[in-house]
Amino acid sequence: MFGRTSVxxxxxxxxxEQVRGMATLKAVSIRLKSVKNIQKITQSMKxxxxxxYTKAERELRVAKPYGQGAMKFYEKTELKGKEEKPSxxxxxxxxxxxxxxxxxxxxxxxxxADLAANPDAMVICVGDKIRNILQRLYGNNLAMVxxxxxxxxxxxxxxxxx
Numbered sequence: 669m670f671g672r673t674s675v676x677x678x679x680x681x682x683x684x685e686q687v688r689g690m691a692t693l694k695a696v697s698i699r700l701k702s703v704k705n706i707q708k709i710t711q712s713m714k715x716x717x718x719x720x721y722t723k724a725e726r727e728l729r730v731a732k733p734y735g736q737g738a739m740k741f742y743e744k745t746e747l748k749g750k751e752e753k754p755s756x757x758x759x760x761x762x763x764x765x766x767x768x769x770x771x772x773x774x775x776x777x778x779x780x781a782d783l784a785a786n787p788d789a790m791v792i793c794v795g796d797k798i799r800n801i802l803q804r805l806y807g808n809n810l811a812m813v814x815x816x817x818x819x820x821x822x823x824x825x826x827x828x829x830x
Contacts, residue, residue, distance in 0.1 A: 727821040734824070756786050757811070760802070762795035764815050776801035783809055 691699075760779050762772050775798055783789055783806050790811040793799040799813045817826065 731822050756789035757792065758782060758789055759792045759794065760798045762793075762798035764796045764817075766797070768797075772797040772801065780805070 758779065760775055762768070762775055766772075779791065779798070779802060783791070783802075787809075789809060791802060791806065791809050792811050793802065793813045794815075794817050796813075796815045799810070799815075802810065814826075
């Protein structure tokens, strides 16, 4: 039915050439190799983050009694200060670097709404990202900025700053 012309046409098609949107074997193998490499990198990142998490959890377990003692102290004391107009203090916590998805923008959006409703409120920023978001519009409302928080194990000095 086809004859000699079909043999000639079929022999002229190059097997390594991409035909009608189909990927070549080499392109597929390169893609598979890159996917496997990305899987390895992701797995190692998971292992590193799990190790950091367990280390932080271990250090928190050691520091927890100090916080509970302070909590009991403040619950038992009945200090009464001057009656003043209640002012609002907002503590905004974010990170110094990225890789947190939309956390920074969500916290910033909520803070901007809160500061628009109460322009006299003061903000303590924990982390560089949230400071960068608020600095231009609400720089006067920033009471304090803490960065590099959590890089070292927590000590009393860090807690007194907050």
